[in-house]
Amino acid sequence: xxxxxxxxxxxxESSDVQVSVEPLAHGIELSIESSVMNQYGRQIKATVLxxxxxxxxxxxxxxxxxxxxxECTLNARVECAVFxxxxxxxxxxxxxxxVK
Amino acid sequence: MITRPKxxxxxxxxxxxxxxxxxxxxxxxAYIYGSDSIILDLEDAVAENQKDAARFSLYHTLKTIxxxxxxxxxxxxxxxxxxxxxxxxxxxxxxxxxxxxxKCESAKDVKTVEEHALAAEREFGVEEGxxxxxxxxxxxxxxxxxxxxxxxxxxxFGCAISGGDFRKSMHVQIxxxxxxxxxxxxxxxxAARAAGVQCFDTMYPNIDDMEGFKAExxxxxxxxxxxxxxxxxxxxxxxxxxxxxxxxxxxxxxKLIRSFNEQVDxxxxxxxVDGKMVDIPFFEDAKRILALARACGxxxxxx
Numbered sequence: 393x394x395x396x397x398x399x400x401x402x403x404x405e406s407s408d409v410q411v412s413v414e415p416l417a418h419g420i421e422l423s424i425e426s427s428v429m430n431q432y433g434r435q436i437k438a439t440v441l442x443x444x445x446x447x448x449x450x451x452x453x454x455x456x457x458x459x460x461x462x463e464c465t466l467n468a469r470v471e472c473a474v475f476x477x478x479x480x481x482x483x484x485x486x487x488x489x490x491v492k
Numbered sequence: 493m494i495t496r497p498k499x500x501x502x503x504x505x506x507x508x509x510x511x512x513x514x515x516x517x518x519x520x521x522a523y524i525y526g527s528d529s530i531i532l533d534l535e536d537a538v539a540e541n542q543k544d545a546a547r548f549s550l551y552h553t554l555k556t557i558x559x560x561x562x563x564x565x566x567x568x569x570x571x572x573x574x575x576x577x578x579x580x581x582x583x584x585x586x587x588x589x590x591x592x593x594x595k596c597e598s599a600k601d602v603k604t605v606e607e608h609a610l611a612a613e614r615e616f617g618v619e620e621g622x623x624x625x626x627x628x629x630x631x632x633x634x635x636x637x638x639x640x641x642x643x644x645x646x647x648x649f650g651c652a653i654s655g656g657d658f659r660k661s662m663h664v665q666i667x668x669x670x671x672x673x674x675x676x677x678x679x680x681x682x683a684a685r686a687a688g689v690q691c692f693d694t695m696y697p698n699i700d701d702m703e704g705f706k707a708e709x710x711x712x713x714x715x716x717x718x719x720x721x722x723x724x725x726x727x728x729x730x731x732x733x734x735x736x737x738x739x740x741x742x743x744x745x746x747k748l749i750r751s752f753n754e755q756v757d758x759x760x761x762x763x764x765v766d767g768k769m770v771d772i773p774f775f776e777d778a779k780r781i782l783a784l785a786r787a788c789g790x791x792x793x794x795x
Contacts, residue, residue, distance in 0.1 A: 401545050401548070405515070407520065408517065461516055462516065462520055463556075465516040465520075467552050468548040468553075469548070469549075471548050472544060472545045476544065481545075482574075482578065483577070484581075485547065485551075485578065485582070487585030487586070491548070492493075492555070
C-alpha cells in the first residue's frame, strides 16, 4: 500500500496508541514516543516495521505515541492509519490477508 | 492466533456485558469480570468517524485475546447505516461467536444479516452456519414482529429488548415496578418461548442505584427471562445469584425426579409431591432447573 495523504488513528488514552502517517519520498522514517520506552521501545519499533512490511508500505513518515498499548492494539492502529491514508479504511478490508 | 470453539445456540447467558470495541483499555481484559457473554459494540458506543478504526481494533482483539469460556458477541451497526456490511465481514473473519442485530424490526432484517454472514463465512473459509444471531428489539414494530423475527433463522439464539430506544418511542420514562415496559417484555417473552429461543432484558442504566437494579433483576427472573444486559461489572454478581435456582428449588426438583421415576415404574401418571399435584410437565421443568443449577455451579448431584 502507498501512503497517499496524512492519516491518523488511535487516541492518547491509557492502553491505546496514536499512530500518524504521512507521505515521504524515500524510505521509512519512524519516530516513537512511549510511556514504556525503556522496556518496550525496541519491541514497538519491530512491531510497527513488521506491520508496515506486511502492508507493503515502502515510503512514509510514521509517528507513534504509545500509552502502553498491547501489540494487537498497535497493529490495529498502524493498519487503520495506513488504510485511512490510502482512502481505503471503510470497506472491503482484506481481513486475514494483509490485515492479520 | 486464537480460534474460538464452535458457538453453542443453547448455553448459559445470564449476563451480557457491553464493551466499546474501540477502547483497548476495556476490551483487553473484559473476560476477567466473569459475565457469561460480552458484547463488543460497534454501534452506539463508537463515534461515527471511528467506525473503521473500531473494526481494525475488533478484528485484532478477536484474533489475539483469549476470552476462554466467555461468549463473544458483536453488536453491529443498524441496517439503515453504511457500516453494517463491513461490520459483518469483520465479525465473521475475526471468528466471533455471534452477531447482535441492532434495531431489528422484521424477519427480513434477520434474513439480510444471515445472507451476509453466510457470504462472509464463504469468503473467509469459516464453517457455514457457525456465526450465531440474536435480535435486539428496540421499537414497537420490533416487539410486534417478535415472533417472525425469532423464527427467521436457524442461527437465531435469542432476543433482547433495548430499553433506551424503546422507552423513547413509547413516550415513557423508566418507572419503578416496570409498568412502562410490561406489555413489551411480556410479548417478547411469549414470542421467544413459543420459538424455543432465549430472552434477555435490557440493561439498567443507573449504575449507582443498586436497589432499583436489584428490583428489576428480581422481576426479570419472575417474568421468565434467561438473562440481562449489564453495563458495569458490579452488576454481574447479583444477576448470577438471582438467576441461579435456589436451594429450595433444587431440593424440590430432585425430590420430584426421584419420585417420578418410582411412579413411572409403578405405572402412575398423576400424583402428588408435598401435597401438590404433579405430572409430566413438572418433571420436564424439574430437569430444566437441575440443568440450569448445574450450569450455574450450584448443583453437583447425580440427577
